[in-house]
Amino acid sequence: MASTENRKPKTENPPKNLRIFLTGVGGQGTLLASRLLGEAALAAGYNPMVSETHGMAQRGGIVVSTVVLGDLQSPLISPGEADIVLGFEALEAFRALDRCHARSLVIANTATLAPYPVAIGQARYPSVAQMFHRLAEQVGALLAFDADALAHRSGSPLAVNMVILGALAATEYLPISAQDILSVIRTRTKEKFLASNLQAFELGAAAARDPRNWQRR
Amino acid sequence: MSELLTGAAGERRLFLGNEAIVRGALEAGVALVTTYPGTPASEIGDRCYEISRQTGLRFEYSTNEKVALEVAAGAAACGWRVLCAMKHVGLNVAADALMTLAYVGVKGGMVIVSADDPSLFSSQNEQDNRYYARLAGLPMLEPATPEEAKAMTRAAFALSENLKLPVLLRTTTRVNHTRGPVTLGELAARPGPGRFYKDPFRQVMVPAVARQAHVRLLAAQDQARALAETSVFNEISGRGAWGIVTSGVAGAYVADALTELGLADKVRLLKLGFTHPLPEALLGDFLAPLSKVLVVEELEPYLEEGLKAVAQARGLPVTIRGKGPDLFSRLYEYHPGLVREVVARFFGVSSEAPDPLVPEQILGQPLPDRPPNLCAGCPHRAMYYAVKIALKDLGVEGVFPTDIGCYTLGLLPPLSMADFLICMGSSISTAAGISRATGQKVVAFIGDSTFFHSGLPALVNAVHHKHDFLLVILDNGTTAMTGHQPHPGVSLMPPGYPGEHVPIARVVKALGVEKLWVVNPFKYKESLAAAKEALEASGIRVLISQAPCVLYEARITGKKRKARFQVSRGCGECRDCLDNFGCPAMYLESGEKGRLQIDPDLCSGCAFCVQWCDHIRPVGAG
Known part of the structure; x- marks a missing residue:
């Protein structure tokens, strides 16, 4: 499993094809995040494909979406083929390990949302520290922090998606710039949430600049 | 705009x-x-x-x-x-x-x-x-x-x-x-x-x-x-003695697979967009020079059958495969890696995909599922609970034909109140068959939008043929599951919606139902009493449970919750709420003797649980 090349993200040559897998729980804003990424990529001249989960899955279930960039036509991401995983919730970030390969970047929220079987004591929520320890051993890099806390600090507890996008934009994995994403956020956000969304984005970016949040193989 | x-x-x-x-x-x-x-x-x-x-x-x-x-x-x-x-x-x-x-x-x-x-x-x-x-x-x-x-x-x-x-x-x-x-x-x-x-x-x-x-x-x-x-939607590309025929999104997976496997100059690709009637001359001309052809289509072998028929009619010796063991399944949607693997295997090239990681194995323990659940404050759950307790009090087992909508989630524990489902409207007619065949206590559940969709003929049938079951119409005033679309019975009109309101109770009476109860499910004593009465009566009975979808109501009226609730110290071990109700705002603190708690962020303030549990109190009431 251990691969010696690509211990660090390639900064100078962003990959031609990039597959981004977003996962979280209904209500966390994963769909908006994937749409914003897609819009930013389109504005930057890419041909993005974005796939979404709608319907029954949104009643408290897992919501996944994908953003695929580059010379690819498929909107879906198969197991083992995500270059980037954005995990909006700790358990769901770990569950998406099946999408990862040895060079994947995983950006994960350490905050948890107990699934119902856990809430009523019928199942156990795994230790977050242990999950992320295992996860970091398998992928190229793990960037993990409490995105819920940062969203609260931005003044908008629902802005976890902005925090995660800000963190992603501050890494060097994306072929599109933070400015590309920010300008889409500005056009897509209602006036009254704009300031807190921008603040959340910036707090996410700051979290990505903090080396203590990173584990690299 | x-x-x-x-x-x-x-x-x-x-x-x-x-x-x-x-x-x-x-x-x-x-x-x-x-x-x-x-x-x-x-x-x-x-x-x-x-x-x-x-x-x-x-x-x-x-x-x-x-x-x-x-x-x-x-x-x-x-x-x-x-x-x-x-x-x-x-x-x-x-x-x-x-x-x-x-x-x-x-x-x-x-x-x-x-x-x-x-x-x-x-x-x-x-x-x-x-x-x-x-x-x-x-x-x-x-x-x-x-x-x-x-x-x-x-x-x-x-x-x-x-x-x-x-x-x-x-x-x-x-x-x-x-x-x-x-x-x-x-x-x-x-x-x-x-x-x-x-x-x-x-x-x-x-x-x-x-x-x-x-x-x-x-x-x-x-x-x-x-x-x-001659349709522009039927495109041929590539060259070689092998072929692939595909349609729909599977074509995208094929295109990526051919690039990634380096097969672009070995395989001729026919991507069909105009798929009925099949262009038989085009298919025949495509197949004629090829030795083997893979058909990549999700679900049934629709194109494959058409291609085989064309090859047979033209007497072509080409091998055509699609569905089968080691090839494609008739089940479920495909994905890029799956298509790449089958394409590689069929044409005998290597695909070198490492086995995907298995999170449970890597962690050494199972990951808890995250099933969808009815929302906190959902009126369906309140009505399900009242019927459940009514049956328990009467000492009768209920059989629950159900229908299509959010309330189908009543299938999951702890509610476990869905026993039979085929399609839209089937709750009412299957209830008729089950009760006639068994004499068991049958309670059918149907939503308001589904009732208008295909419940009416079934209910008239039940009246006319004197069937014996209770129909509960879970009327939350909207088509909730698919995104809150209005329907004839819509109770909270979206602003500017031009439709005429057709109240469900009026329709039910007009269809000849004489035993009718209408309750607000959040009023527990009333809904429990009505459920018991309705269960004990005979013939066709209808109970309409009327309260708006909590998400829809908030969106339309901007209504904010008035109160939130907490569990007081006296809460013991009864677990009635977890065993029978299952509100997602309720949880057990972790640890051996974890107490029941209500998550203040999730509690909708519906004030239902407080009516049947003495240990739940409004926040601030001590």
Whole structure:
């Protein structure tokens, strides 16, 4: 499993094809995040494909979406083929390990949302520290922090998606710039949430600049 | 203004497949859109509803798909371009109309969207509706991307008018719910009023007329086949002695696989978009020089059967494979890695994909599931609870035929109140069969939108034939599961909604039901008493549980919760709330003797639990 090349993200040559897998729980804003990424990529001249989960899955279930960039036509991401995983919730970030390969970047929220079987004591929520320890051993890099806390600090507890996008934009994995994403956020956000969304984005970016949040193989 | 109404020709936008279909229809000058909401087609109707509020587009959420198709057919007979959208199983409901509409034909272009759901993300089956095109004899287009969805929708209107037949636009979830770049064209003006010209001996399908209409339909199919032979939507690329034939989103997986496997110059690719009638000459010419051909299509071997028939007719020695062990499955949607692996195996090249990681194995313990759940404050849960306790108090076991909507989640523990489900409206009629066959206590559950969709004939039947069961109509005032679309019984009108309100209780009484209870499920004593009375009565009884969907109410009224609740110290070990109610705001603190708690962020303040548990109190009341 251990691969010696690509211990660090390639900064100078962003990959031609990039597959981004977003996962979280209904209500966390994963769909908006994937749409914003897609819009930013389109504005930057890419041909993005974005796939979404709608319907029954949104009643408290897992919501996944994908953003695929580059010379690819498929909107879906198969197991083992995500270059980037954005995990909006700790358990769901770990569950998406099946999408990862040895060079994947995983950006994960350490905050948890107990699934119902856990809430009523019928199942156990795994230790977050242990999950992320295992996860970091398998992928190229793990960037993990409490995105819920940062969203609260931005003044908008629902802005976890902005925090995660800000963190992603501050890494060097994306072929599109933070400015590309920010300008889409500005056009897509209602006036009254704009300031807190921008603040959340910036707090996410700051979290990505903090080396203590990173584990690299 | 809807973003589907803005933008200059040539501009590129990121549209959902469903939005691209709407834009294509607007560019074609669609005058009327009808639908019944259903995932993965719902956004087509929702965008059209929004646009109808802003322009002269006529739109309706019809009561069911058959009605939607017939309303559209009437308008198309008068020269209007019409779009009718539904999920795949909706076309079963509309099938009676579809089969003979193919005989009657259309004057204005008519496009019927059938949104199939491979993998059953939100459906009761994964039928392949391409066979409907064959069954009805109608032309069919199958887009693979949002860009194609727009182009094909536009083209389908012209094709429909050319052939004077409705055209089936067959999509799958992965096309409906993918966003991709779409190049805008010009929006077309909508026509003025249409006109119905009498022509009864072509349009009234009595046997003598229909015999001639069937002749015309077969001739039109020949004409359609000729158009398919040269359609721009059927593309050949690549070269080599091997071939792949594909359609829909599977074509995208094939394209990526050929690139990644370095097979682009070894395999000739035929990507079909005009898939009924199949272009037999094109298929034959494609197959003739090839030695082996792989057919890559999700669900049933529709193309594969067509190709094999062509090869047999032409006496071609080519090997054609698609479905089978070691090849493709008839189950579930495909994905890029799966298609790449089968393509590599079939053509004998290596694909070198490492085994994917298995999170449970890496952690050494199972990961808890995250099943969807009825929301905190959902009125369905309150009614389920009252019926559950009523049955318990009466010492009777209930059998629960259920129906399609959010409340189908009543299947899951701890509610566990769903025992039998086939399709929309089946709760009422299957309840009749179960109770007649067994004499058991049968309680059927149906939602308000589903009741209007297909519950009415079943209820009349139950009255007429003196069936013996309790029907609970879970009336939350909206079509909640698919995104809060209005229906005839809608209780909280969306602002500006022009529909006439048809109260459910009035309908139920008019159908001849004499034993009727109407309760607010959040008033526990009343709903429990009503449930007991209704359970103990005999004959056909109806209990209407009336309270708005908590999400919908908040959206429409901006209503905020008034109170929140907490568990007081005296709470012991009874666990009634967890064992019978299962509100997602309730949880057990971790640890051996974890106490029950209510999550203040999730509690909706519905104040239901406080009525039957002495240990739950409003926050601030101690």
